[in-house]
Amino acid sequence: MKIIICMGSSCLLRGAYQVTKRFNELISEYRIHEDEVKLEGGYCNGICSSDGVSVNINGELIHDVTVDNVDGIFKEKVLRKLKYSDLYIH
Ligand code: FES
Structure with missing residues (x-):
């Protein structure tokens, strides 16, 4: 499974780093192996929102x-x- 967190400028302003940190914490808390879930940063998905990260x-x-x-x-x-x-x- 792959999780790609948008690192476009709008999402960065709306907490992409904090969301990434929390995803990492959850993966660690649930002891999910790195082969099962890969976490990456990505480009703008074209659905920029004022309420959060894509x-x-x-x-x-x-x-x-x-x-x-x-x-x-x-x-x-x-x-x-x-x-x-x-x-x-x-
Ligand atoms: S910057 Fe994240 S969807 Fe556009």
């Missing part, structure tokens, strides 16, 4: 990602799609 998770573009909603997005879009995710979701 993130591409395995080809699905998600907009308005912030440090406040990234945990829920991670659980829904990442953990649920990993084969052993049921162990993690409470």
Whole structure:
């Protein structure tokens, strides 16, 4: 699975570094192996928003990602799609 966080200027202004940091923390907290989830920075996705960062998770573009909603997005879009995710979701 690949997570590409937009590092375009609009998303940088709206917290791309903080969102990236939180994704890294979540990957570490859930002890997800680096072979299972790759985290990368990417170019503008063309869906710049005033409310957050755009993130591409395995080809699905998600907009308005912030440090406040990234945990829920991670659980829904990442953990649920990993084969052993049921162990993690409470
Ligand atoms: S700068 Fe991130 S979608 Fe445009």
